[in-house]
Amino acid sequence: MENNKSNLKNKLNTNSEILNPYVPEISTVNKIIKETANIISLQIKIDDEEKMKNFKFKPGQVGQLSVFGYGESTFVINSSPSKNDFLQFTVMKTGVTTSAIHNLNEGEKVGLRAPLGNWFPYEDMEGKNILFVGGGIGLAPLRPLLLYMLENRSKYEKLTFIYGAKTPEDVCFKYDIEDWEKSDDIEVFLTIDTACYGWDKEVGLCPDVLERLAPPPDNTVAITCGPPIMIKYALGVLEKLGFENRTIYTTLERRMKCGIGKCGRCNLGEKFVCVDGPVFNLEELKSLSESFI
Numbered sequence: 231m232e233n234n235k236s237n238l239k240n241k242l243n244t245n246s247e248i249l250n251p252y253v254p255e256i257s258t259v260n261k262i263i264k265e266t267a268n269i270i271s272l273q274i275k276i277d278d279e280e281k282m283k284n285f286k287f288k289p290g291q292v293g294q295l296s297v298f299g300y301g302e303s304t305f306v307i308n309s310s311p312s313k314n315d316f317l318q319f320t321v322m323k324t325g326v327t328t329s330a331i332h333n334l335n336e337g338e339k340v341g342l343r344a345p346l347g348n349w350f351p352y353e354d355m356e357g358k359n360i361l362f363v364g365g366g367i368g369l370a371p372l373r374p375l376l377l378y379m380l381e382n383r384s385k386y387e388k389l390t391f392i393y394g395a396k397t398p399e400d401v402c403f404k405y406d407i408e409d410w411e412k413s414d415d416i417e418v419f420l421t422i423d424t425a426c427y428g429w430d431k432e433v434g435l436c437p438d439v440l441e442r443l444a445p446p447p448d449n450t451v452a453i454t455c456g457p458p459i460m461i462k463y464a465l466g467v468l469e470k471l472g473f474e475n476r477t478i479y480t481t482l483e484r485r486m487k488c489g490i491g492k493c494g495r496c497n498l499g500e501k502f503v504c505v506d507g508p509v510f511n512l513e514e515l516k517s518l519s520e521s522f523i
Contacts, residue, residue, distance in 0.1 A: 251490050254296055254341030255281060259334050260316055265402045268323045269367055270332055273309070273316040274340060285314055286345075289352055289375035290481060290509045293344025294489050295319055297334065301327035304486040306508075307344060308373040312381055317344070320370040320402065346489040347508050350375050350479060355451050359388040363464050365436045365456025366395055369402050371481045371508075372455055380415055389416040390445055394436030394460070396423050419443060437463035440471075447473040454480050465512060475513035482508045 261273040272295075276282040287307050296302035309318035323332045334340070352375060360379060364372045379386050391410060395401045401420070411418045421432035421439045432439050437460065452473050454464045461480055468478050486504040487495035496503035499518035510518075 251343065252488075254294070254302075254343050257317075257340050257342045259336055259338050259340060262334070262336055265320065265404075266400050269320060269402055270323075271308075271318055271320045271403075272331070272334070272340075273318050274342065275316050276342065277339075283314060285317070287311055287317075287374075288345070288349035289378050290347070290349035290371060291345040292347050292486065292489075292508060293317070293319065293342055294346065295321075295331065296341035296343075297327060297330040298339070298341065300330035302341070302343075303327045303331075304346075304489065304504075306371040306374075306481070308370040310377045310381065311374050312378065317342070320367060322367050343489060347486070347504055348506065350453065350509050352378060356385045357387065357449075359390070359448075359450040360386055361445050361450055361452040362389070362391045362393075363436060363440055363452065363454040363456075363468075364391075364393045365460040365464075366400065367402055368454075368456030368460070369393060370455075372453060373403060373406065375453065376416075380410075380413075383415050387449065390419075391416055392419045392421070392436060392440055392443065394421045394423070394439065394456070397426065398422060398429060435463075436460055437467045440464060441467045444471055447471055447477070450477065452478045454478070469512075475516060476511050478512040479509060480512070480515075482510065 255276045255278065257274045257276045259272050259274050263271040265271055276285060289311055292304050292306045294302050295305050305319040305321060307317055308320055309316060321328050321331045323329055362372050362376060379389060401407065407418065407420060410416050419432055419439060421434055421436060422429060423435060425433045436456065452468050454461055465478060482503045486508060487493050489504045491502040491505040501518055
């Protein structure tokens with residue numbers, strides 16, 4: 231074991247550009263989309279054309295996006311996993327690194343370490359009804375899975391999408407939701423916290439709307455992501471509706487730091503979120519940490 235570690239260390243020192251997992255791929259910001267007042271989506275391309283062409287990821291996997299001189303943070307890859315024209319990341323402005331990302335212009339360079347982590351078991355979900363429950367920027371981790379399932383619609387049964395935001399102005403990916411609302415391939419329920427003039431859709435917190443709609447758990451997998459408080463109550467509602475813990479999935483990518491299980495920042499019991507996650511079902515989470523829920 232010690233010899234293996236020594237050999238790996240020597241390889242990293244002598245060939246760092248290839249083997250050092252901390253070395254990012256230089257990438258270019260091709261397009262910036264303003265989602266809300268404090269959320270943007272960046273479409274980036276790896277500068278090495280061959281690496282971009284061969285880049286593959288699965289729904290739920292994440293990447294470390296860095297702005298040189300400011301820092302690096304974890305974001306889910308939320309473009310379609312079946313296309314490699316670009317990679318999309320969605321960022322809420324909350325601190326130093328995310329502020330630096332928001333100050334980027336199209337054409338500027340960023341660093342990328344990806345793909346990292348595990349993914350939603352989309353192949354195991356074939357033949358089942360899929361219930362998506364998202365809130366705010368929490369739609370980002372759900373988006374690549376939802377896009378994949380819509381692109382492979384015949385493999386899945388009924389698709390239901392419940393999404394909540396504080397106000398109409400806080401709705402992310404409006405362009406997607408508008409298309410999904412017109413589609414016969416998915417049933418969409420859009421809600422805001424408090425009624426406002428001109429709003430003719432659902433009103434109420436996302437978990438409350440979920441409980442009111444009461445989708446049946448039979449042959450159904452539920453996937454939820456959003457603000458931590460929303461996830462907590464949505465998980466409770468799903469259990470109340472009769473969903474088994476093993477059929478409920480969520481993602482914990484915001485707990486990640488180094489992305490390769492070295493820094494110890496993201497440990498959850500005996501697991502590291504960055505290598506064993508970020509996707510977990512509720513059965514796994516309960517076995518690791520009751521404090522999460």
